[in-house]
Amino acid sequence: MSHIIAPSILSADFGNLNHDIEMINDSEAGWFHVDVMDGVFVPNISFGFPVMKPLKNKANKPLDVHLMIVHPERYIENFQQAGADILTVHIEASVHLHRTLNEIRKHGMKAGVALNPHTPVNLIFDVLSEIDLVCLMSVNPGFGGQSFIEGTYQKIQKLKEEILKQNQKTLIEIDGGVALNNYRKLVDCGADVLVAGNTVFSSANPKQTISDLLN
Protein backbone atom coordinates (compact mmCIF):
# COMPACT_ATOMS: atom_id res chain seq x y z
CA MET A 1 0.00 0.00 0.00
CA SER A 2 1.83 3.05 -1.21
CA HIS A 3 -0.49 5.90 -0.34
CA ILE A 4 -3.19 7.06 2.08
CA ILE A 5 -6.85 7.72 1.22
CA ALA A 6 -8.54 10.47 3.22
CA PRO A 7 -12.30 10.60 2.51
CA SER A 8 -13.67 14.12 2.86
CA ILE A 9 -16.48 14.39 5.39
CA LEU A 10 -17.74 17.45 3.49
CA SER A 11 -19.45 15.07 1.04
CA ALA A 12 -20.93 12.86 3.79
CA ASP A 13 -24.62 12.76 4.69
CA PHE A 14 -24.85 15.11 7.69
CA GLY A 15 -28.32 13.79 8.48
CA ASN A 16 -26.77 10.39 9.03
CA LEU A 17 -23.17 11.19 9.89
CA ASN A 18 -22.76 8.16 12.17
CA HIS A 19 -23.38 5.86 9.23
CA ASP A 20 -20.67 7.51 7.14
CA ILE A 21 -18.20 7.62 10.04
CA GLU A 22 -18.69 3.89 10.57
CA MET A 23 -18.23 3.24 6.86
CA ILE A 24 -14.87 5.05 6.95
CA ASN A 25 -13.90 3.30 10.20
CA ASP A 26 -14.51 -0.08 8.55
CA SER A 27 -12.81 0.85 5.28
CA GLU A 28 -9.21 0.89 4.12
CA ALA A 29 -9.13 4.70 4.45
CA GLY A 30 -6.17 6.00 6.45
CA TRP A 31 -7.50 9.35 7.67
CA PHE A 32 -10.68 11.43 7.92
CA HIS A 33 -10.36 14.68 5.92
CA VAL A 34 -12.23 17.48 7.69
CA ASP A 35 -12.91 20.68 5.72
CA VAL A 36 -13.53 23.79 7.82
CA MET A 37 -14.72 26.85 5.82
CA ASP A 38 -15.48 30.32 7.13
CA GLY A 39 -17.30 32.05 4.26
CA VAL A 40 -14.50 34.64 4.10
CA PHE A 41 -11.40 32.82 2.89
CA VAL A 42 -13.67 30.71 0.66
CA PRO A 43 -17.18 31.44 -0.63
CA ASN A 44 -18.79 28.70 1.46
CA ILE A 45 -19.38 27.87 5.14
CA SER A 46 -19.10 24.25 6.29
CA PHE A 47 -18.93 23.35 10.00
CA GLY A 48 -16.84 23.84 13.10
CA PHE A 49 -16.18 22.52 16.60
CA PRO A 50 -19.66 21.16 17.44
CA VAL A 51 -19.41 18.76 14.50
CA MET A 52 -15.77 17.87 15.06
CA LYS A 53 -16.13 16.75 18.66
CA PRO A 54 -18.59 13.86 18.05
CA LEU A 55 -16.59 12.98 14.94
CA LYS A 56 -13.48 12.66 17.11
CA ASN A 57 -15.33 10.44 19.59
CA LYS A 58 -16.42 7.98 16.92
CA ALA A 59 -13.58 8.06 14.40
CA ASN A 60 -10.94 5.38 14.80
CA LYS A 61 -8.47 7.10 12.45
CA PRO A 62 -6.59 10.41 12.54
CA LEU A 63 -8.47 13.64 11.77
CA ASP A 64 -6.79 15.56 8.97
CA VAL A 65 -8.22 19.05 9.42
CA HIS A 66 -8.05 21.47 6.49
CA LEU A 67 -8.69 25.06 7.56
CA MET A 68 -10.06 27.27 4.82
CA ILE A 69 -10.33 30.25 7.15
CA VAL A 70 -8.67 33.62 7.64
CA HIS A 71 -6.40 34.04 10.69
CA PRO A 72 -6.06 30.28 11.27
CA GLU A 73 -3.40 31.00 13.94
CA ARG A 74 -6.15 32.21 16.27
CA TYR A 75 -7.71 28.77 16.57
CA ILE A 76 -4.78 26.37 16.93
CA GLU A 77 -5.61 25.46 20.51
CA ASN A 78 -9.33 25.09 19.78
CA PHE A 79 -8.66 22.63 16.98
CA GLN A 80 -6.25 20.67 19.12
CA GLN A 81 -8.98 20.38 21.76
CA ALA A 82 -11.52 19.39 19.12
CA GLY A 83 -9.30 16.45 18.21
CA ALA A 84 -7.27 17.45 15.15
CA ASP A 85 -4.26 15.21 14.56
CA ILE A 86 -3.03 17.08 11.48
CA LEU A 87 -3.81 20.79 11.21
CA THR A 88 -3.43 22.42 7.80
CA VAL A 89 -3.51 26.17 7.22
CA HIS A 90 -3.54 27.96 3.88
CA ILE A 91 -0.35 29.81 2.95
CA GLU A 92 -2.54 32.52 1.40
CA ALA A 93 -4.13 33.14 4.83
CA SER A 94 -0.90 33.00 6.84
CA VAL A 95 1.25 36.12 7.11
CA HIS A 96 3.58 34.50 9.66
CA LEU A 97 3.58 30.95 8.36
CA HIS A 98 6.77 29.83 10.11
CA ARG A 99 5.41 30.91 13.50
CA THR A 100 2.03 29.26 12.86
CA LEU A 101 3.63 25.95 11.85
CA ASN A 102 5.73 25.94 14.99
CA GLU A 103 2.68 26.67 17.14
CA ILE A 104 0.81 23.75 15.57
CA ARG A 105 3.68 21.37 16.33
CA LYS A 106 4.01 22.77 19.86
CA HIS A 107 0.39 21.79 20.37
CA GLY A 108 1.26 18.20 19.49
CA MET A 109 -0.29 18.14 16.02
CA LYS A 110 1.29 17.56 12.63
CA ALA A 111 1.65 20.84 10.73
CA GLY A 112 0.22 21.17 7.24
CA VAL A 113 0.24 23.92 4.63
CA ALA A 114 -2.31 24.12 1.80
CA LEU A 115 -1.58 25.88 -1.49
CA ASN A 116 -4.25 27.19 -3.82
CA PRO A 117 -3.94 26.21 -7.49
CA HIS A 118 -2.29 29.52 -8.41
CA THR A 119 0.31 29.42 -5.62
CA PRO A 120 3.76 28.21 -6.71
CA VAL A 121 5.28 25.36 -4.67
CA ASN A 122 8.65 27.10 -4.35
CA LEU A 123 7.13 29.53 -1.82
CA ILE A 124 7.45 26.83 0.84
CA PHE A 125 10.89 25.48 -0.04
CA ASP A 126 12.60 27.50 2.71
CA VAL A 127 10.32 26.12 5.45
CA LEU A 128 9.96 22.50 4.31
CA SER A 129 11.63 21.22 7.48
CA GLU A 130 8.77 22.75 9.51
CA ILE A 131 6.05 21.10 7.39
CA ASP A 132 4.70 17.58 7.88
CA LEU A 133 2.16 17.78 5.06
CA VAL A 134 1.74 19.95 1.97
CA CYS A 135 -1.82 19.96 0.67
CA LEU A 136 -1.85 20.88 -3.01
CA MET A 137 -5.29 22.12 -3.98
CA SER A 138 -6.27 20.61 -7.30
CA VAL A 139 -9.51 22.64 -7.37
CA ASN A 140 -10.28 26.12 -6.09
CA PRO A 141 -11.20 25.50 -2.45
CA GLY A 142 -14.76 25.92 -1.24
CA PHE A 143 -16.80 23.09 -2.69
CA GLY A 144 -16.73 19.36 -3.25
CA GLY A 145 -17.41 17.76 -6.61
CA GLN A 146 -15.36 20.11 -8.84
CA SER A 147 -13.15 19.08 -11.76
CA PHE A 148 -9.48 18.34 -11.27
CA ILE A 149 -7.00 21.01 -12.47
CA GLU A 150 -4.42 19.32 -14.72
CA GLY A 151 -1.53 21.66 -13.84
CA THR A 152 -1.35 19.89 -10.46
CA TYR A 153 0.77 17.02 -11.81
CA GLN A 154 3.71 19.34 -12.51
CA LYS A 155 3.43 20.91 -9.06
CA ILE A 156 3.58 17.49 -7.42
CA GLN A 157 6.71 16.54 -9.37
CA LYS A 158 8.47 19.81 -8.57
CA LEU A 159 7.62 19.58 -4.86
CA LYS A 160 8.58 15.91 -4.62
CA GLU A 161 11.95 16.64 -6.20
CA GLU A 162 12.65 19.35 -3.61
CA ILE A 163 11.52 17.17 -0.68
CA LEU A 164 13.92 14.44 -1.80
CA LYS A 165 16.71 16.96 -2.43
CA GLN A 166 16.34 18.34 1.10
CA ASN A 167 15.96 14.83 2.49
CA GLN A 168 12.70 15.73 4.26
CA LYS A 169 9.79 13.48 5.22
CA THR A 170 7.07 15.95 4.21
CA LEU A 171 3.99 14.24 2.76
CA ILE A 172 2.22 15.52 -0.36
CA GLU A 173 -1.58 15.51 -0.22
CA ILE A 174 -3.83 16.18 -3.21
CA ASP A 175 -7.21 17.74 -2.55
CA GLY A 176 -9.98 18.17 -5.10
CA GLY A 177 -11.27 16.20 -8.04
CA VAL A 178 -9.44 12.99 -7.16
CA ALA A 179 -11.11 10.20 -9.11
CA LEU A 180 -10.64 6.64 -10.32
CA ASN A 181 -9.25 7.95 -13.62
CA ASN A 182 -6.46 10.11 -12.14
CA TYR A 183 -5.38 8.63 -8.79
CA ARG A 184 -2.75 6.38 -10.33
CA LYS A 185 -1.02 9.22 -12.15
CA LEU A 186 -1.13 11.34 -8.97
CA VAL A 187 0.63 8.61 -7.00
CA ASP A 188 3.14 8.06 -9.82
CA CYS A 189 3.99 11.77 -9.73
CA GLY A 190 4.69 11.57 -5.98
CA ALA A 191 1.43 12.06 -4.07
CA ASP A 192 1.32 10.37 -0.64
CA VAL A 193 -2.23 11.23 0.45
CA LEU A 194 -5.35 11.50 -1.73
CA VAL A 195 -8.42 13.32 -0.45
CA ALA A 196 -11.64 12.06 -2.01
CA GLY A 197 -15.10 13.46 -1.40
CA ASN A 198 -17.45 13.12 -4.31
CA THR A 199 -15.72 10.05 -5.75
CA VAL A 200 -16.28 8.12 -2.52
CA PHE A 201 -19.64 9.40 -1.33
CA SER A 202 -21.45 9.47 -4.67
CA SER A 203 -20.44 5.92 -5.47
CA ALA A 204 -22.81 2.99 -5.00
CA ASN A 205 -20.30 1.24 -2.76
CA PRO A 206 -18.14 3.84 -0.95
CA LYS A 207 -16.08 1.26 0.93
CA GLN A 208 -15.20 -0.53 -2.29
CA THR A 209 -14.35 2.78 -3.97
CA ILE A 210 -11.89 3.59 -1.17
CA SER A 211 -10.31 0.23 -1.77
CA ASP A 212 -10.24 0.84 -5.55
CA LEU A 213 -8.42 4.15 -4.98
CA LEU A 214 -5.70 2.22 -3.19
CA ASN A 215 -5.04 -0.61 -5.57
Ligand code: DX5
Ligand atom coordinates in the same frame (compact mmCIF):
# COMPACT_ATOMS: atom_id res chain seq x y z
C1 DX5 B 1 -12.55 21.63 -1.30
C2 DX5 B 1 -12.21 20.75 -0.12
C3 DX5 B 1 -12.05 19.35 -0.50
C4 DX5 B 1 -13.29 18.70 -1.04
C5 DX5 B 1 -12.86 17.64 -2.01
O1 DX5 B 1 -12.53 22.93 -0.91
O2 DX5 B 1 -11.01 21.17 0.47
O3 DX5 B 1 -11.50 18.58 0.55
O4 DX5 B 1 -14.11 18.14 -0.04
O5 DX5 B 1 -13.98 17.14 -2.61
P1 DX5 B 1 -13.94 16.36 -4.00
O6 DX5 B 1 -13.12 15.14 -3.78
O7 DX5 B 1 -15.38 16.06 -4.22
O8 DX5 B 1 -13.35 17.28 -5.03
Ligand code: ZN
Ligand atom coordinates in the same frame (compact mmCIF):
# COMPACT_ATOMS: atom_id res chain seq x y z
ZN1 ZN C 1 -9.95 19.78 1.90
